[in-house]
Structure formats: structure tokens, C-alpha cells
Amino acid sequence: MTGAVIAQPSMAARLTGARVGRRRTVVDRSMRTIAMGAAFLCALPLAAVLFFVAANGLSALSLDLITKPPRALGIGGGAANAVVGTLQMVPLAALIAVPVGVLGAVYIAEFANSRSARVIRFCADVLVGMPSILIGVFVFTFLVLPFKQFNGFAGSVALAVIMIPVVMRTTEESLHLVPNSLREASLALGVPAWRTVLSVVLRTGLPGILTGSMLAIARAMGETAPLLFTALGSRVVNVGDFGRPMDSLPLFIYVNARQPVDALNQQAWGAAFLLLLIVLIINVAVRARSWGRRIG
């Protein structure tokens, strides 16, 4: 961080006597080594999780896992119900959350006075830290309880509630990076503010907005707790009927991991491999791009 300016033992250390100097050097050296050890220790769990999910998941991976629903009775079949459910609920959630999050961020970054911007930002931050199970309970009380029916729509709304603050905060950050001279140039040409925002500000901030949205989607894809009492999960493939229960990959993993049947646990590993693969691909792709920009 500070660069290589000052790494050699200092003058004072040499002057205060060799013994004290040596002790200080030893402390310095050993603490730096311990810090390095801690950092590599942090990287270990990722490797361990990846290894075991790959080792157990690859053997469970088959075409059946993606194309067949679970058998009505007994074991066998696949996770088609979960794959189909995730592929419906997550896009609908994104359809709700991305416009709200992006335009909300536009308001905070471009229009709001600093006091209301602070309030909104603060609430968004608190929402990001909200336990996701509470979001499930919250959506349950107004989209499930009144209709006495668990439904996929409630699941999508719950996921959207999780995504909105994430999209909002990342979009806002990328809008702050748009140079003011661009705004001024556009306004000076007589372009109205709304067009300036749409075609200059949002356009310039687009890479950052896409990054934030994709990360939010990846996060929503892996969420289980908000779906437990909203979408509930379903053993049949539900295509398009958002008024009825739907399954998702995380729900499938959770349910199958808790069965005392080895074959079902294997299916959970297979689904976990699939989920982790998608989530990590999105994360690596998106982050590698923004890392590239930061370095380059």
C-alpha cells in the first residue's frame, strides 16, 4: 500500500541497542508472517467447498438431473422442477428489482437533496443487512396469508426485495463515477435533464449498473430462506403458473439434503454443483471485468 519506500530497519532501532532492536524485528517479522497465514487461511474454505461440491456433484450430474422431475414415489428422477422454477422466479424478480433499483439510484445520485439521499441510502443499507428469512416472513404476511396459497409470485417478490437495495447501491456508486463535465456538456446543448440522465449518465454508467444487477441476480439465485414460506417448493414442474407453489435449486438442495436417503443427498450435491457453477460463473465474469478496469 505504502509502496517500497520504507522497508529497512530504522535508524532508531539500530541506535537503541541490538537486543531491543532484535526483539522488535522478531515481533515485526512474526506478526507479518501470522497475518500472511491468516490471509491464506481465509482462502482455504473456498477451495474446500469447491473441491467437495465438485467431487460429490460431478458424479450426480446427468442429463436426467436437468430434464426429469422427481419421481412421485420413492427415489430417482431429477431436479427439473427446481431448474424450471429458478429460471422463472429469478428473471421475474430481476424484472421488478432492476428498474426500481436503477431509477431509485438515479434519483439519489442526480436529483435528491442530500438529506433525503442520506435517508434513502441508509434504509437501503439496512435492507441489505436484513436477515433474508425476515423478508420471507414479511412477504408471506401480505402475498400468501391473504390468499391462503403459497405461490411463485410471492417468491419472486421476496427475491426482488433482496435485489432492490443491492442494485440501488451499486448503481448509485457507478453514477457517482460519471464525470460532471458530461452532464454539463449535455445540458449546455439544451438537452433536457431526463434525456441527459437516460442517454448520457446511465449510458456512461452502464457497465457498473450491469455489474451490480448481475451480482444481485447471482445472489437471488442462491437464496433459500425467503422462498421457504412464499414459493414453498414443489415436486411437480410448474411452468408459468405463478399462482401456485414453485421450486428452486436452493430449495431442492435444502429439502434433499435433509432426507435420510443417500440417493436424495446425491441429488442435492448435483443440484449444488449446478447452482454453484452458475453463481460462480456470473461472479467471476462480472468481477474479472471490473477488476480488469481497476488494474488497467
Added chain:
Amino acid sequence: MTSATVTAAARFGRAASRVPDVVFRSGSGVLAWVAVGILGLLAALLVANSGQALAKFGISFLTGTTWDPIAGIYGALPFIIGTIASSFIAIVLATPIGLLTAIFLAELAPRRVAIPLTFTIELLAAIPSVVFGLWGVFVLGPFLSRTVEAWVVDTLGWIPIFAGPPFGVGLFTAGVILTLMILPTIVAISRDMITAVPDSQREAMLALGATRWEMITNAVLPYARSGIIGAVILGLGRALGETMAVTMVIGNRPQIPQSIFDSSQTIASQIATTFNEASIGLQTSALISLGLVLLVITMTLNVIARLLVWRVAGPQGTS
């Protein structure tokens, strides 16, 4: 458009007067306030739906030790203790490791080491909770019960809170899983806080003859202290509310744990495992009251943590 009013600071503050501008501006304003609305509605609905149980039990809801749906008695203490105990284990393990890692990444590591390592830790945060849970049940739990837990029970087992038997399922495994899940939060935010310390602090310390490590402990960490505390509290907030992974490894027994290897249940895991089978009425109301307790705890922590982090890095600093 009066161009003179469009200053850099005011951005579009006063620029809009045409109809589309007003529509766009107020439209986006409404969507921005949705975030505030969600938060308010969430709190209001949890309060409204927990009324039945809270009215019946009052303060004894928090202190009661029995949770018996058949008898209709609901006391939340076992879950509150389970939540605090598992998160406490996580904070005790994650704070030193996370802080040392942040120090290494911000102060000591060369860029070619720091960048891939940061990337790896960011990816750790991307692993879905349920995948952590699956790994915890089938890999980490059995591993811990054979190694760490067996060793602790053998050597320290005479102390009640370390008493066995180690099943690999229970508070300790939950605490370790939580450690992994909150490490990325603690590392990322503490690193940002350390990076935000001005170089003049470091230079002054080094000019006095300090070693690198003395510089870190005497100049950098004190300066970043409130931000680092904020990072730890944010991690704690995450640990308290984490649901799936904990639900899968904690053993799901609604009892007050006597040892760190006992099966237990947290607020979140109790809601997760029993909400669907709960009969609508007093039981759901009691579960939503549990949720309300969790909401109050995590929101308080979050607010404190945000204020601390903002104090160091400013409100736009860290997400």
C-alpha cells in the same frame, strides 16, 4: 434552461421545470422511496402480526424457556441464547483472522498476491448459504467432530461448556460455518477502512523509527478503529440473521445449550424449520414475534455499524 444555475454541486437540482423532467424526476423519486417504504412496511407488518403472541405473553415471551405449541406456551429464550452463542463463536473466530487478513491485504502483501487473494475472498461471499449448509452437514461437521471437537472434549471436557459428546452437529459447527460466511464481510470492510487511513499517519510513525508492525498497531489501527468495529458489527449482524447454513448444521433442538457442542436452535432456524407447519393463529404469531426480536437486534446493530463505518469512510464509502 438557465445554464448558470447548473453547477457541478447542484447537478440537476434546479434545472428541471418542463413536464417530462418533472415526471421523470418524481417518478424516479417514488421508486427511490420504495426502499424506505419496504423497510417501514416490513417493520409494520411484523409488529402487526406478532401482536397476538406478544399481547398474551408480554415480556415473558423473551424470558420463557418453554416453547410448546401443543400446550400453547411460547418462550423465546432458548432461541435467543442459541442465536447469541453461535454468533459469538463466529465473532471470536472471525475477528482476529479477518482483521489480520485485512492488514495483510492492505499493508503487507504485494499487489500480485493481494489481488488474487482479495478475489478469492470475494468469491467466498458469493457461495449460496444452502451450499455452505450442505457442505457443513456432510463434510465440515464430520471433520470437526473427528478432529477439533474430539480434541477439545478430551482435553477440556471437564469444563461443562466444553463437554461432549461431539456429534459434528450443533452450536460449534454452526459457529464455524458462520465464521466462514462473515469473514468476507469483515475482511472487505476492514481493508477499506485501513486503506482510508491517510499515508501521513504511516509516514510519521515510520519516521519515528517504528517497524512496519509497530506502524500498523500504533498508527493505522487506532485511526481506523471505529470503522473496524463497524465491520465486526456488520459481520455480527450477518451471523445473527443467517438462516440456511445454520439451520442445516445446528441440530434443531429447542433447548438451552449447556455445552458448545450441544444441538441448539437459533431464532432464524426455528422460524425456518417450523413456520410452514405452524397453525395460523397463536403459533404463527409467536414465530413472527421471534422474527421481530431478530429484526430489532439486527437493525440496531446495523445502524450502529453503518454510523461507525460512515464516520471513517463517508456515506458513499462501503456497501
